[in-house]
Amino acid sequence: MVYSPLCIVGGGAIGGLISMFLYRGGVTDITVYYRSWSSIEAVEREGGILVKTSGREYLIPVKPRHYTLPGDKCDIILNCVKAVDVKDTIDLIRNISHDHTLIVSLQNGFGSLELLEEKLGYHRVACGVVNCGALRVAPSVVEERGIGEIIFGQRKYVHPLLLELAEIIRRGGCPSRVTVYLSKYRWLKLSINAVINPLTAITRSRNSIVLTPWGREIAYNILEELVKAAELDGVKLELDRLYRYVLRIAKITSNNYSSMLQDILRGKLTEIDYINGVIVEKLEKHGLEARINKLITNLIHLIEHSTSTNLAKT
Numbered sequence: 001m002v003y004s005p006l007c008i009v010g011g012g013a014i015g016g017l018i019s020m021f022l023y024r025g026g027v028t029d030i031t032v033y034y035r036s037w038s039s040i041e042a043v044e045r046e047g048g049i050l051v052k053t054s055g056r057e058y059l060i061p062v063k064p065r066h067y068t069l070p071g072d073k074c075d076i077i078l079n080c081v082k083a084v085d086v087k088d089t090i091d092l093i094r095n096i097s098h099d100h101t102l103i104v105s106l107q108n109g110f111g112s113l114e115l116l117e118e119k120l121g122y123h124r125v126a127c128g129v130v131n132c133g134a135l136r137v138a139p140s141v142v143e144e145r146g147i148g149e150i151i152f153g154q155r156k157y158v159h160p161l162l163l164e165l166a167e168i169i170r171r172g173g174c175p176s177r178v179t180v181y182l183s184k185y186r187w188l189k190l191s192i193n194a195v196i197n198p199l200t201a202i203t204r205s206r207n208s209i210v211l212t213p214w215g216r217e218i219a220y221n222i223l224e225e226l227v228k229a230a231e232l233d234g235v236k237l238e239l240d241r242l243y244r245y246v247l248r249i250a251k252i253t254s255n256n257y258s259s260m261l262q263d264i265l266r267g268k269l270t271e272i273d274y275i276n277g278v279i280v281e282k283l284e285k286h287g288l289e290a291r292i293n294k295l296i297t298n299l300i301h302l303i304e305h306s307t308s309t310n311l312a313k314t
């Protein structure tokens, strides 16, 4: 069965990549909501989102709309905005959803899924852990930077459309499945983001910086605290194994520029509070210290602040 229309909120790097999987998986009516009119104009001008992957180009004929102008109700809504923007999508999603709409949070880190669940209902909201990379090189052009797997799950229910969504995305070229161990996969993804994102953003380097002796030592320290936070959340992770896993991912993606580094270079707010900040919050809530992750979080906020101050002067 193909759902029509299906909506993507946020047509950036991940929204663009997902639109390609959906289209190739058989969904032809895809509405994409944007924040800026310039993005909408670019997508209208080009006739859709151009996705470059494995030496090929696909023009995905999506219908762009502004987030303040809700269109038809959707059976499935994929939320692909940055974590810091999720709060601004709630009204739109209320307007374009019905009682049985499946709403999927695809943000990295923790906090976005929780906010959507609270505002829109646990039974309707699911999470997608995206182990893929993409880069938006122009408002209507996205380059794929690695296709791993998308793992879907819900914390309290299993929405009937979730399995079908995973099947569509699989058909569209991306390995995808539904798990009952959602928390474990979220923490595994957080471990990658909590190490690679801030270390590359602070040093303005490619992911390979993590593999230096200094990078490895800080990575281990970040993960020591992350393992404790995960345990408080009911997820048991083995530190040395997790460390080797994160280094392996850093090696495979060694030439990539992380999304946090890209945010810093563009003078945008990062997702640090949803990544390392979450480790701090979880440990401090239980009276435990998270000195390394607090330092990392504060350093990124300092860089955000200095970037915005510098930009304001130019």
Ligand SMILES: NC(=O)c1ccc[n+]([C@@H]2O[C@H](COP(=O)([O-])OP(=O)(O)OC[C@H]3O[C@@H](n4cnc5c(N)ncnc54)[C@H](OP(=O)(O)O)[C@@H]3O)[C@@H](O)[C@H]2O)c1
Binding pocket: 009, 010, 011, 012, 013, 014, 015, 033, 034, 035, 036, 037, 039, 040, 067, 080, 081, 082, 083, 085, 088, 089, 106, 107, 108, 109, 130, 131, 132, 133, 134, 135, 136, 259, 271
């Ligand atoms: N990029 C990756 O490789 C990757 C991998 C895994 C997970 N993720 C996660 O995916 C999420 C999105 O990241 P991204 O890299 O795709 O970001 P991005 O390229 O910056 O795209 C964000 C999109 O959200 C839109 N947007 C912002 N506020 C909106 C609103 N209120 N209503 C509707 N649209 C809105 C923006 O619209 P405009 O175009 O109009 O500005 C833009 O199209 C993040 O949480 C990230 O951590 C990314």
